[in-house]
Amino acid sequence: MIYLTRRERFCAAHRMFREEWSDEDNHRIFGKCSNPNWHGHNYTLWVTVKGEPSEEYGFVMNINILKQIILDNIINKIDHKNINLEVDFMKGKIATTESLAMAIWNELVPFVEKTGASLHCIKIEETENNSIEYYG
Amino acid sequence: MIYLTRRERFCAAHRMFREEWSDEDNHRIFGKCSNPNWHGHNYTLWVTVKGEPSEEYGFVMNINILKQIILDNIINKIDHKNINLEVDFMKGKIATTESLAMAIWNELVPFVEKTGASLHCIKIEETENNSIEYYG
Amino acid sequence: MIYLTRRERFCAAHRMFREEWSDEDNHRIFGKCSNPNWHGHNYTLWVTVKGEPSEEYGFVMNINILKQIILDNIINKIDHKNINLEVDFMKGKIATTESLAMAIWNELVPFVEKTGASLHCIKIEETENNSIEYYG
Amino acid sequence: MIYLTRRERFCAAHRMFREEWSDEDNHRIFGKCSNPNWHGHNYTLWVTVKGEPSEEYGFVMNINILKQIILDNIINKIDHKNINLEVDFMKGKIATTESLAMAIWNELVPFVEKTGASLHCIKIEETENNSIEYYG
Amino acid sequence: MIYLTRRERFCAAHRMFREEWSDEDNHRIFGKCSNPNWHGHNYTLWVTVKGEPSEEYGFVMNINILKQIILDNIINKIDHKNINLEVDFMKGKIATTESLAMAIWNELVPFVEKTGASLHCIKIEETENNSIEYYG
Amino acid sequence: MIYLTRRERFCAAHRMFREEWSDEDNHRIFGKCSNPNWHGHNYTLWVTVKGEPSEEYGFVMNINILKQIILDNIINKIDHKNINLEVDFMKGKIATTESLAMAIWNELVPFVEKTGASLHCIKIEETENNSIEYYG
DSSP states (O other): OEEEEEEEEEEEOOOOTTTTHHHHHHHHGGOOOOOOOOOOEEEEEEEEEEEOOOOTTSSSSSSSHHHHHHIIIIIIHHHEHHHHHHGGTTTSSSOHHHHHHHHHHHHHHHHHTTTTOOEEEEEEEEEEEEEEOOOO | EEEEEEEEEEEEEOOOTTTTOOHHHHHHGGGGGGOOEEEEEEEEEEEEEEEOOOOOTTTSOOOHHHHHHHHIIIHHOOOOOOOOOOOGGTSOOOOHHHHHHHHHHHHHHHHHHHHEEEEEEEEEETTTEEEEEEEO | OEEEEEEEEEEEEOOOOTSOOOOOHHHHHGOOOTTTEEEEEEEEEEEEEEOOOOOOTSSSOOOHHHHHHIIIIIIIIHTEEHHHHHOOOTTSSSHHHHHHHHHHHHHHHHHHHTTTOEEEEEEEEEEETTTEEOOO | OEEEEEEEOOOOOOOOOOOEEEHHHHHHHHGGOTTTTTTEEEEEEEEEEEOOOOTTTTTSSOOHHHHHIIIIIIIHTTHHHHHHHGGGGGOOOOOHHHHHHHHHHHHHHHHHHTTTOOOEEEEEEEETEEEEEEOO | OOOEEEEEEEEEOOOOTTSSSSSHHHHHHHGGGGGGTOOEEEEEEEEEEEOOOTTTSSSSSSSHHHHHHIIIIHHHHTTTTHHHHHHHGGTOOOOOHHHHHHHHHHHHHHHHHHHTOEEEEEEEEEEEEEEEEEOO | OOOEEEEEEEEEEEEOOTSSSHEEEEEEEGGGGGTTTEEEEEEEEEEEEEEETTTTEEEEHHHHHHHHHHHHIIHHHHEEEEHHHHHHHGTOOOOOOOHOOOHHHHHHHHHHHTTEEEEEEEEEEETTTTTEEEOO
């Protein structure tokens, strides 16, 4: 079994909050991340797939196909966007990195499986200090 | 002459646009950076000061003092904020990294000079690929 | 299950040696790392916890609480200190990165468990080239 | 159980292709990586071994021994070389990063096992964006 | 005056040698970099331009235009290529990073000047340890 | 004129203090960096030389010669050592990064000049956040 990882990056605005709470409550729970005027990040995304390298080509999956799947289904929908307002697969969710990792998993899994490989891990780094991993 | 550099980081939302232009014109000039719903970045800021190391202490400037000047005057005002809406020293300016570097220079110069050192350079990295330097 | 990782850094002096051995024997086993006058490193520490994101907040654990647990119990006791002489949780141990990872695990595990999450991994990078992981 | 990782780097030329295919077919499958005039990379290699730290020394394995095993058996044979033409353990294989990771695993496993530790993972980064992991 | 830097990357094969010398002489001068079977690198290129930010747009130069100039004139001609055999602007030159920096300067200078900005610096990193800067 | 930079790294212990001051005074000025039991860092050193590339070889200076000059005169004397106690060129100086940069400049300048190139800059990074440059 071989694990193949592709890194992509995107810049986006977000805010962590629950609509039904007051600004004070949101600030108490989510701190400065609940700022009503938004803030943003350079997110780094690592998508890991696994499988056995084919005898014919010697790779698990053509990395350009993996790259294209990620660009079409994630990066082009989220880069330079507002995660809370404009990203269809995040609608109705709190815009934590945890939710984002699970949503990206759900978006990618059918496209990765069509190639014969399996999705193994979604890792997102929000800052140099904070990151999330999700294995489905 | 010795050059001393302190790195700090902040996360913020911004949008590049001119209010008097249409959304189409803003998009034509500023591309996806003019998204009306904001986007954001993890900015990295390097502040370089210069001077001769004192004989008594062996340093140009106490790096903890430099750090505190940057935190008080820049980071605490801009981190997890919206640069266009909430940062006093960016009011009325287009939120380009160029404008930001010049504004940060102007904010820091009196505080650095009070210490006996000189401000030499403001460098800001918006993404791994794009950065700006300003020498006053 | 979601894995959440927080990075913190500290600078410390150490020496690898066994008191009951001669300097020559220590040098034979531990090489230049046994220098009796100490040497030091910028250590990078990654603490990974795991759990299910709560429905209410959308995160596994408030990252600011995790950060505070690490600062209070590890960083404030080890940063700018001598690991062999001054760090209570390393008393009587050889100051290898392996021992350090296990000791940090033991320090953190009760505080992490009180939050409802589980401690998953302690990773320490001693230099760009050498690192250690411990999963309990 | 402790996991110990050593990073080493090498620069090499390669080309992805199957001799029995035409240049056009190779280009269709392998894209610009099949360029007949070669191209190259700065590869980063992480070798992870696992074991229990000895009571006597406090480490899983002397990192200088691990370093020497990697230099003797991998780096000195592949650094500044052509992977397709000059590296004995890659003879007859398609020069994908997948094949490289498996071949390096096979080269290292007997030398690591002689030390009493176990080989756990070979990770190779071909570029900042693309990497491979192999666990045997 | 503001300095704006764009980073781009490319992977290429090269060999340092003079055709009129023997392999032994080339090896004596250029070491393992003269390997007749080629080797390669992930090169990182930073292009710095300078100018005054326009009042209208607030930037020195549209970074997307700078990016496109670099892609069209450098990256698309050198990425996944053999620098000695396939890159027109390196024909007849020894493939050192020094020559490469000067050649890239010459390629870019007319295109940058047409935009109203000035070319300030070409920086190339061949490995984490070795880099070159050229200011014209 | 071409600028060539070589990066090397070393790990060392140090303490910032003046012997004639009390521990309290040292702590007031130098903070936790004056810890009497030492602390340490992974220092990164960049040495930049400048000159015109020779027509014969196409480089400013053989990078392996520059590397050897730095190893012989700096790294082998300071790596895994105590800067205050064991490094001859730092005797009698306060162990600030500023003093270190100036001392390294003085050590290297005669060896670099013998090669026909000129020493341009010594840059030292003490942590990811703090660095010093010295141009002679």
